[in-house]
Amino acid sequence: MSxxxxxxxxxxxRMLDEMLDVKEQAATRKHLxxxxxxxxxxxxxxxxKQALGSMPPLEGNPLEMLQPPVFVPIIRPAFPLLGxxxxxxxxxxxxxxxxxxxxxxxxxxxxxxPTALIASEGPGKTELEPGEAVNTLVPGDVDLEIPHQVLLRxxxxxxxxxxxxxxxxxxxxxxNIVLNVMRGEVLARTQDRFWGSHLAIRTPTAxxxxxxxxxxxxxxxxxxxxTLKVLAGQVFFSPYLDKVGMxxxxxxxxxxxxxxxxxxxxxxxxAERKQLLDTYRIGLDPTAALVVGGGPERVEELLxxxxxxxxxxxxxxxxxxxxxxxxxxxxxxxxxxxxSQVNRVQALEVAVVGISDPGLAVPxxxxxxxxxxxxxxxxxxxxxxxxxxxxxxxxxxxxxxxxALGVTAEKQLHNPELAQAAFQQLLSQYxxxxxxxxxxxxxxxxxxxxxxx
Amino acid sequence: xxxxxxxxxxxxxxxxxxxxxxxxxxxAPPESDAQLMRMAQQGDSQAITALYMRYRRKxxxxxxxxxxxxxxxxxxxxxxxxxxxxxLPSYRPTGSVGGWIFRIAKNLALNSFRDRKGIQELSxxxxxxxxxxxxxxxGPHRAEVIADCKDSPQEAAGHREVEREVQGALLKxxxxxxxxxxxxxxxxxxxxxxxxxxxxxxxxVASRLARGRAKLAELLGYLKEEI
Numbered sequence: 001m002s003x004x005x006x007x008x009x010x011x012x013x014r015m016l017d018e019m020l021d022v023k024e025q026a027a028t029r030k031h032l033x034x035x036x037x038x039x040x041x042x043x044x045x046x047x048x049k050q051a052l053g054s055m056p057p058l059e060g061n062p063l064e065m066l067q068p069p070v071f072v073p074i075i076r077p078a079f080p081l082l083g084x085x086x087x088x089x090x091x092x093x094x095x096x097x098x099x100x101x102x103x104x105x106x107x108x109x110x111x112x113x114p115t116a117l118i119a120s121e122g123p124g125k126t127e128l129e130p131g132e133a134v135n136t137l138v139p140g141d142v143d144l145e146i147p148h149q150v151l152l153r154x155x156x157x158x159x160x161x162x163x164x165x166x167x168x169x170x171x172x173x174x175x176n177i178v179l180n181v182m183r184g185e186v187l188a189r190t191q192d193r194f195w196g197s198h199l200a201i202r203t204p205t206a207x208x209x210x211x212x213x214x215x216x217x218x219x220x221x222x223x224x225x226x227t228l229k230v231l232a233g234q235v236f237f238s239p240y241l242d243k244v245g246m247x248x249x250x251x252x253x254x255x256x257x258x259x260x261x262x263x264x265x266x267x268x269x270x271a272e273r274k275q276l277l278d279t280y281r282i283g284l285d286p287t288a289a290l291v292v293g294g295g296p297e298r299v300e301e302l303l304x305x306x307x308x309x310x311x312x313x314x315x316x317x318x319x320x321x322x323x324x325x326x327x328x329x330x331x332x333x334x335x336x337x338x339x340s341q342v343n344r345v346q347a348l349e350v351a352v353v354g355i356s357d358p359g360l361a362v363p364x365x366x367x368x369x370x371x372x373x374x375x376x377x378x379x380x381x382x383x384x385x386x387x388x389x390x391x392x393x394x395x396x397x398x399x400x401x402x403x404a405l406g407v408t409a410e411k412q413l414h415n416p417e418l419a420q421a422a423f424q425q426l427l428s429q430y431x432x433x434x435x436x437x438x439x440x441x442x443x444x445x446x447x448x449x450x451x452x453x
Numbered sequence: 454x455x456x457x458x459x460x461x462x463x464x465x466x467x468x469x470x471x472x473x474x475x476x477x478x479x480x481a482p483p484e485s486d487a488q489l490m491r492m493a494q495q496g497d498s499q500a501i502t503a504l505y506m507r508y509r510r511k512x513x514x515x516x517x518x519x520x521x522x523x524x525x526x527x528x529x530x531x532x533x534x535x536x537x538x539x540x541l542p543s544y545r546p547t548g549s550v551g552g553w554i555f556r557i558a559k560n561l562a563l564n565s566f567r568d569r570k571g572i573q574e575l576s577x578x579x580x581x582x583x584x585x586x587x588x589x590x591x592g593p594h595r596a597e598v599i600a601d602c603k604d605s606p607q608e609a610a611g612h613r614e615v616e617r618e619v620q621g622a623l624l625k626x627x628x629x630x631x632x633x634x635x636x637x638x639x640x641x642x643x644x645x646x647x648x649x650x651x652x653x654x655x656x657x658v659a660s661r662l663a664r665g666r667a668k669l670a671e672l673l674g675y676l677k678e679e680i
Contacts, residue, residue: 013663017637019644044675045666051619051673052638054612057510058517058526 007031012042016049108162111143133161136184146177149197151189153278158184178202185218189279190233206256207245209236214279229253229268231276237262322351322364345371352384358392366397369404378412399433402426406442416446486550494541501541505534508551511640512558518635519562521624529565533558548649555650559632566628622672630665637662 007015007028014020015028032039107127128134128144136142136154144152154160158181165176176198179186190199190210199210203219206226214231228237230248238245239259248254252265253272268276325348328340345368352368355361369384385408388401406422409415423439430436484492484503492500512533517526536557544553623631636647637658648658670676 008663009667010660010663013666014659017644017662019659041667041670041676044670045663047675048666048669048673049638051615052623052634052669053641055518055616055619055639056612058514058523 006035007038007041009041009045012038012045016042016045109145109147111145128162130163131161133159135159148191150177150199151191151279152179153187155185155187158186160184160186181217181219183219183221185216187214187216187276187279189214205239205258206262207238209238211235214276216276216279223257225255225257227253227255228262229272229276231268231273231279318351322348325351341371342375345375349380358395362388362392362395362397366401366404369401373408373412378408382408393429399426399430399435402430403435403438406439410442420446487546490541490544490546490550493538494544501534501538504537504550504554508554509534511551512554515555515635515640516558516562518620518623518639519559519628519632520565521620525565529558529561532561536561552646552649556652559650563628618673619669622669625672626665626668630661630668633658633661634665634669638666 011020011024011028015025020028032042107129110126110128134142134144134154136156136158141156142154142158144154160182161180163178163180165178177200179188179199179201181201181203186201188199188201188210190197201208201210201217203217203226204221205219205224206228208215208217208228211233214233215235216229218227218229219225220227228235228248230250230252232250234247234249236245237248237254237256239256239261244261246254246262246265248262248265251268251273253268254262254265256262325344328344348364348371349368352361352364355364365384365388369381369388372378372381372384382405385401385404388395388398389405392398402422403426406419406426409419409422419442423442426433426435426439427443484500486504486507489500489504489507493504509530513526513530516529516533517523520526520529533554537554540557623634626634632651633647636642636650637644642650644655644658644662648655651658
């Protein structure tokens with residue numbers, strides 16, 4: 001009820017639409033029976049409702065019924081997802097920028113300097129700051145390391161300095177390393193985190209741009225010559241400050257004399273290849289696959305007897321199968337594709353288990369064992385070496401299997417006692433084998449602390 | 454005798470009633486509105502067309518009564534469905550699909566009122582022509598309606614006159630009351646459904662409806678009649 005005793009417009013309107021409850025409706029009806037004004041307003045509202053209700057609907061275009069318009073929905077990613085992606089990219093860019101601002105240089109570690117090392121601050125140093133020079137005197141090698149990037153071995157009579165340039169903004173600020181070799185010979189091998197980094201080796205006559213590889217650079221100032229030998233990967237070799245050069249690939253060597261262009265690449269001789277295998281022993285950190293310090297070249301060397309055996313004994317089915325598998329595996333080892341390596345090693349292992357002829361089985365087992373170890377499967381790899389030792393102790397590669405057991409016991413299993421036993425057995429059982437020097441080196445290294453005690 | 458549009462109107466109660474096809478729309482696919490929206494969001498153009506066929510007439514009438522101009526209402530109807538397509542990716546099924554479409558139409562009309570003042574006066578002359586010129590101005594659609602009504606020419610002319618008066622008065626009512634009158638009294642939606650479309654409470658709808666009816670009664674002179 002309104003202030004003056006009449007029903008409100010809303011009450012009348014609700015009554016018209018039957019939206020009042022029973023009690024309200026009864027009260028309103030009772031009031032309407034006695035109030036002409038409210039009844040008049042109710043009738044007016046009802047008339048309005050009726051007039052509006054009788055308005056005819058507007059018909060659309062009948063043609064649209066027959067042929068309705070075609071709407072093409074716009075499909076686009078929801079805004080929150082887009083915003084998240086944009087935010088993520090912006091965050092990554094900012095993070096990369098932040099990383100590029102962190103301190104630039106990492107000191108170069110001196111891993112071993114068995115004889116004379118003359119640096120700018122004298123002997124006894126453990127690290128080399130960028131810009132410092134180092135001279136090595138005969139006899140002995142000096143092993144250096146930029147952690148996770150490059151391993152270096154300076155041969156006697158080498159003078160070298162190094163510097164680290166501004167890191168690239170991208171790649172999280174990967175090092176840009178420059179080695180200045182004035183004289184002597186440097187062996188270099190890049191390490192696991194080298195990807196995205198730059199290594200340039202400069203000499204008075206040449207510059208070598210390195211991409212993930214093992215190599216040596218020899219500088220002969222008297223002859224104004226720089227010789228490059230590449231064991232694996234490839235190196236862009238050019239006259240100093242000249243952009244014209246050539247790619248020297250795995251197993252090749254080239255020389256630059258004076259300001260001339262590099263000489264045509266030639267194949268490495270067996271002696272040179274053997275010498276370059278030392279790159280895998282720098283810092284006593286040989287890749288596990290290389291058994292006793294050899295690189296992929298050594299792995300191939302392990303397999304040579306097997307391939308010779310196959311060619312002499314005419315196994316028409318087995319020969320191409322193993323040859324193809326080995327070629328693919330060698331490529332995978334050099335390129336570092338882990339899954340392809342695993343698949344091929346497993347296929348080869350299945351084939352090897354069924355072969356009993358020692359002429360083929362021993363080199364294949366050595367090869368497969370080395371590959372297994374390179375993939376981190378140490379015990380499986382060692383089981384192949386054990387097989388060689390137990391079943392074919394007279395085979396020419398048996399001493400190598402024993403040496404491999406010793407090396408893997410030391411490096412992978414971290415068990416010096418086991419390694420010592422293997423090397424002592426090697427000395428006693430195969431005193432004239434090529435691995436004797438390795439065994440002696442190991443035993444002498446581990447016998448020093450006992451002498452001190 | 455003119456058919457009462459209220460008889461054609463379907464009671465609008467509950468979510469599922471939104472999708473109930475009218476006789477004209479009987480060829481529409483039987484999917485619910487929500488299903489059609491999901492299909493449309495996945496890129497199905499036929500689902501959009503089905504929604505268009507389902508709501509086109511309701512939206513057109515709503516906009517026609519709101520603006521009083523057939524051509525503007527048709528343009529706005531097209532624009533409404535274009536906006537439906539445009540905003541499909543951001544649609545969240547929190548209410549009824551019909552309510553969402555009507556809200557788009559309502560916002561379009563209100564924006565139009567703000568941008569183009571005086572549209573009511575212009576449209577009144579255009580959309581509600583005098584008896585002499587209605588055939589040429591309204592075109593075949595209006596003629597169809599008359600034919601459907603099966604009234605005599607005199608009765609049809611009388612109804613037309615009443616309609617013109619009511620529509621003229623309706624356009625003089627403030628838009629907030631007008632839209633409630635259109636939804637509840639012309640299109641026959643319940644209070645709750647109108648409240649969902651207008652995004653206000655049921656009490657607000659009741660209040661606006663009462664005030665709109667009172668204003669319209671005053672404009673049409675129903676209150677001046679002798680008690």
